[in-house]
Amino acid sequence: MRVSEDHPRYRSLVTRERMAEMVAGGVVSVTGLIAHGRGEAFDYLLGERTTPEAEGAEMAAAALLVLSERPIITVNGNAAALAVKELGELARISDAMLEVNLFHRSDERMEKVCAFVEAGTGEQVLGRIQDGILEGIASDRARCCRSGLMAADVVLIPLEDGDRAEAMVRVGKKIISIDLNPLSRTSQAATVAVVDELTRALPNISAWVEKLRKDPKEAGRVLTNFDNRKNLTSVLDRICHHLREPSSD
Amino acid sequence: MRVSEDHPRYRSLVTRERMAEMVAGGVVSVTGLIAHGRGEAFDYLLGERTTPEAEGAEMAAAALLVLSERPIITVNGNAAALAVKELGELARISDAMLEVNLFHRSDERMEKVCAFVEAGTGEQVLGRIQDGILEGIASDRARCCRSGLMAADVVLIPLEDGDRAEAMVRVGKKIISIDLNPLSRTSQAATVAVVDELTRALPNISAWVEKLRKDPKEAGRVLTNFDNRKNLTSVLDRICHHLREPSSD
16 A cells, blocks of 8 residues: 555554565564554654663663673564664674574474574574473473573563563573563563664664673673663653653653 | 463453454454554553543443434444444444445455445445545545445544544544544544443443433433543543553552
8 A cells, every 4th residue: 555645654654564564575473563553552652762761771781781691682573574684783783693583483484584584684593493492481482592592691682572571581581671561571571671662772772882892891880770670660650741741742 | 373371461362363364354454453453552551441431431422322313333444353243233223324444445355344344243334335535635545435424423433543533523523433542633533532442342332322312311411521631631641540550450
């Protein structure tokens, strides 16, 4: 469909059309589109911009990546469709591996998403062989890579399911979530919860990694000063403010 | 995919799977799934139940239907997929016509949705021949039926686009919206904005129509006492309360 340019939400409609095309290509699952819609609603409540709280979390996320021994970035269909270039850039800058993990998994779809991410990033990705199991998850979604997610100390999880996020925390991973719902189990379980839209969050984290990796002591101070609980409460306050006075900020 | 029953959001996941199947059947458009996701997010913020504000709006919506000369209910792909039976029931009880209007329109899809709604409701629907134009809309979405929407005094619009809702108000229609986003242009433009999930709202409106049609004077009083602006403000307060204390109500 052609969206007329004078529609008030033209830009958002164009992104939707792109996501719909990604379904046809097998990268995004149909229920992944519903998840994208949930994100859109929360982004709308945040004013569709990087809030000061998101900026603080992105700096803390970068600090965590800089101080990690073995970071990994997980990628699902939606994350790949929305931000494959930005994911590749952050992986390069932070020396992190990329591991594909799908909620709606089939061998065929796994191959499609891995190939899509490799083409878009120029990086080899993990995921085709899943020889690890995340304890406490009652489905296929428990599967992951032993040399990837299982061996990592810090895991960046864009748009991740709550079950998996909680399971990672239980086995001692430090988690950076990127999730527009500040109340989601994923945001609540994370060590650092970035409540921001993916294509805004990732370049910002990359920029902070570049700055902080020159000064690990500063990265340590950033992390010490970051209070995830307080930051999430502040996001909720901001949403309330925006609900009551939508045009005021 | 099989969703494991111990997943905390099992019920919501099952609805998502059903919506995905409706895409395969051509009733729901792929971008309709994204819209469904936005609704899910707002329903989550409302506590996934009919709030007192929604109850009040549903009573007022029923009053408006009872007092109307020529009511019509518009139906798009998502509304049909989620609540075809409930839409048919309300149309019968309130002597309203059903008119199919699609955001992503093609003759083929129009035929599919009309046939689906007729099979599900046992009612003849309007929409296959669109010989009317809603002024002020820059696309196909301006199309409607002269003997249907164009001739109606009261229009119930479940899950409607903001452009169309505003255009209907401009030509003097009284609008009942059913939309989970209290800030949407549709909710803001409506005469009576029902902020509730479709399958909860429709049976409730039907029950109120049955009561109020026996007493048109009472229907008049209900309408006089209903303040849409105040009701929407109260919904926003409720969402804020829920954001700050998710488990308290």
